[in-house]
Amino acid sequence: MQMAPIHPLRADKMLRPLAIEARGLVKRFDGTLAVNGVDLEVPEGAIYGILGPNGAGKTTTLRMLLGIIDPDEGVRRLLGHDHPQDIARWIGYLPEERGLYPSMKAVDAIAFMGSLRGLPLAEGRRKGLELLEQNGLGHAAQRTIRQLSKGMAQQVQLLGALVHDPRLVVLDEPFSGLDAINQGKLESMIRALAARGTTVIFSTHVIAHAERMCEGVAIIAGGKVSFAGRVDEARDRIRPQVRLETRADDGAWRTALPDDARHEGQFWYFSLPESGIEPLLRALIDLDAGILSLSIERAGLHDAFVAIAGEAVARALEAETELENAA
Amino acid sequence: MSAGRLSFWQAASVIARRDFTAVLFSRSFLLFLLGPLFPLIVGALAGGVSSRVATTADQAHIGVAMVATDADAMLAAHGRLAPQLGTGLPDMVILRQLKPGESYDPHAALSDGNAGLGAVLTGTLDAPVLTGTADRIGRWQGPVSFLAGNASAAAGPHYPQVTLSGTKSSSAQRHANRLLTAQAAQTLLFLLIMLLAGMVLSNLVEEKTNKIIEILASAIPMDAVFFGKLFAMLGVSLVGIAAWGAVGGAIVLLAGHALPALPEPAVGWPIFFALGTIYFAMGYLLLGALFLTIGSMASTVREVQTLSMPVTMMQLLVFFFASYAMAQPGSTIEWLAVIFPPSSPFAMLARAAQENGLWQHVIAVGWQGLAVALFVKAGAGLFRKRVMQSGPAPRKAAGRGLLARLKQSRA
Numbered sequence: 001m002q003m004a005p006i007h008p009l010r011a012d013k014m015l016r017p018l019a020i021e022a023r024g025l026v027k028r029f030d031g032t033l034a035v036n037g038v039d040l041e042v043p044e045g046a047i048y049g050i051l052g053p054n055g056a057g058k059t060t061t062l063r064m065l066l067g068i069i070d071p072d073e074g075v076r077r078l079l080g081h082d083h084p085q086d087i088a089r090w091i092g093y094l095p096e097e098r099g100l101y102p103s104m105k106a107v108d109a110i111a112f113m114g115s116l117r118g119l120p121l122a123e124g125r126r127k128g129l130e131l132l133e134q135n136g137l138g139h140a141a142q143r144t145i146r147q148l149s150k151g152m153a154q155q156v157q158l159l160g161a162l163v164h165d166p167r168l169v170v171l172d173e174p175f176s177g178l179d180a181i182n183q184g185k186l187e188s189m190i191r192a193l194a195a196r197g198t199t200v201i202f203s204t205h206v207i208a209h210a211e212r213m214c215e216g217v218a219i220i221a222g223g224k225v226s227f228a229g230r231v232d233e234a235r236d237r238i239r240p241q242v243r244l245e246t247r248a249d250d251g252a253w254r255t256a257l258p259d260d261a262r263h264e265g266q267f268w269y270f271s272l273p274e275s276g277i278e279p280l281l282r283a284l285i286d287l288d289a290g291i292l293s294l295s296i297e298r299a300g301l302h303d304a305f306v307a308i309a310g311e312a313v314a315r316a317l318e319a320e321t322e323l324e325n326a327a
Numbered sequence: 328m329s330a331g332r333l334s335f336w337q338a339a340s341v342i343a344r345r346d347f348t349a350v351l352f353s354r355s356f357l358l359f360l361l362g363p364l365f366p367l368i369v370g371a372l373a374g375g376v377s378s379r380v381a382t383t384a385d386q387a388h389i390g391v392a393m394v395a396t397d398a399d400a401m402l403a404a405h406g407r408l409a410p411q412l413g414t415g416l417p418d419m420v421i422l423r424q425l426k427p428g429e430s431y432d433p434h435a436a437l438s439d440g441n442a443g444l445g446a447v448l449t450g451t452l453d454a455p456v457l458t459g460t461a462d463r464i465g466r467w468q469g470p471v472s473f474l475a476g477n478a479s480a481a482a483g484p485h486y487p488q489v490t491l492s493g494t495k496s497s498s499a500q501r502h503a504n505r506l507l508t509a510q511a512a513q514t515l516l517f518l519l520i521m522l523l524a525g526m527v528l529s530n531l532v533e534e535k536t537n538k539i540i541e542i543l544a545s546a547i548p549m550d551a552v553f554f555g556k557l558f559a560m561l562g563v564s565l566v567g568i569a570a571w572g573a574v575g576g577a578i579v580l581l582a583g584h585a586l587p588a589l590p591e592p593a594v595g596w597p598i599f600f601a602l603g604t605i606y607f608a609m610g611y612l613l614l615g616a617l618f619l620t621i622g623s624m625a626s627t628v629r630e631v632q633t634l635s636m637p638v639t640m641m642q643l644l645v646f647f648f649a650s651y652a653m654a655q656p657g658s659t660i661e662w663l664a665v666i667f668p669p670s671s672p673f674a675m676l677a678r679a680a681q682e683n684g685l686w687q688h689v690i691a692v693g694w695q696g697l698a699v700a701l702f703v704k705a706g707a708g709l710f711r712k713r714v715m716q717s718g719p720a721p722r723k724a725a726g727r728g729l730l731a732r733l734k735q736s737r738a
Contacts (some may be wrong), residue, residue: 063541063545066545067545068541068544068545068711069711069712070711081331085332085546085547085548086331086332087331087332088331088332088333088545088546088547089331089332090331091545093541093542093545093546095538095541095542095545097538097541098538099537099538099539099540099541099542100537100539101345101349101537101539102537103349103353104349112341112345113542113546115341116333116338116341116542116543116546116547117332117333117546118332118333118337160542
């Protein structure tokens, strides 16, 4: 089936084939619309984030992409295949609900997860041992899952999702429940995967993770994609902010400031005018503003998120992050 | 494996292998195995005791219908030798002292309903004829020859050849006997299935508790997960049956004649055992598919227990239905029992006990296999539709259990 491009995420890098294409995905549960027309395009080799608060439809979207559940409407294609389970061998998945058999040894758990995706058990054990060693968990290889700490078990599960060298890795809230050190390790691991050409898509409600790591993001709220594209592009949705410091708080020069200028502390803040900074600077100098400092700051993903998804959704997202940090 | 995934049966075997080894090498399986052995051990002890009781209680005697002199001589010999031979010698009573040339029908005497009459001795001291059931006349042939030899006036003991005349059972009797075998087999099948299929019930709850179900569902088709689990549990059950069978066999050997021997089924014992195993597997898979679906819907063991009660009762009804149908071979009721998938294994096993012909079993097994596939497909579909429908469970703060959810819905 041919799909027309829906988003310019790959327009500049492009010519990269798409690892994930989804068009108009809709899912209802008992009449309630959980996902309402999600479109996604993720190029191969990208790190891509799905950003949104809990209940936004991130997990349902990922489950539809993976074929765990079927969409009521819409189509999806992974690595060029319409049926995701036909290419299970090429996909690695870490669900949000972490789970392993408690009585299984760590190395066997990794091998078992590999065997589900076609890796022979013996090879899975060998590669599992290698991965455990590489990630500083060699000492835990023969321990049962119930003997491991939560963080270690989570790492074992992640290694189980990677043991068969997938081309596409799908991680549902991978940073959830990890301490700062393990979050850092996971970030490095994701970057290493992408460097090898593996496509990584993960859902998160922590904007900072997406901003730091992702080439592209989809912002989901209320089951709808409000934005899907490059992180830079999301940030460019908001005009850069100008921070101005003057000798005096008031004067004739103030008439030169844009309408949205606001005074906070010793600074004036306003959006960069469409005409650019030079005409404004000239006017301020002519009117003797006494400029002490002036800087232009590009909007962060958080500001972009607020602008795109709305203040209420952004607040919900912040509240979840705080709750998780407190936990 | 195709280019990108395991085949259906490869996927099912990955699940089956994991489940089979996990269950088989768990401590709880050992306890599970030992559980039914306690009543069996008690049964064996009781069997040993009842064997003695049965030996003592077997007071069947030989009725003598001979000319007066021969009859008296036999009784006299019995009186002389009984103290030495003890229980090896059956009691003897005179049924009739015949006049020379008078004939006597021992079969009629045996069918008269004389409860204590085990066999009838006719003929002469030189040519005795023993009539009765095969096992008894076989057992008493030697003692009768010995007694006749001692009773004979001939110089020096000689032991005449005893002519045996076995009582033949009628076709009606044979049918009644086979019905007994059918009933016993059905009951055993039902008990085994109910005992062992329960293991399947909580199987998917474990997956859900361990939260690994989503990993399985993302990698392989849910049908393959269901099939893998069913076959793993079937394998575990067969191991259990083999263990119990070995112990049961030992008990049968120990208990000996205390355990009643069942009449031979129409298809013969070897085929009957093979069919029994096949029908156990089919019955197990059919009920297991149902239990697996129920188990997959539940999130706690308590929920499983609540949900399983109606199914258990329904299964009991199915068993009663099959038992009722068994007594009416060829009737519409029996055909319904044969066609209705849950009762089909029971009805067909009863048929194997009562009727010859293997073709009907081939068709029945095919039909039951199809029903298993349909049950599993439906269960897996329901699971995908109903269970994998949302993200993680809501945070505790958002609601604690059913009561909180109820309150929320009222608010």
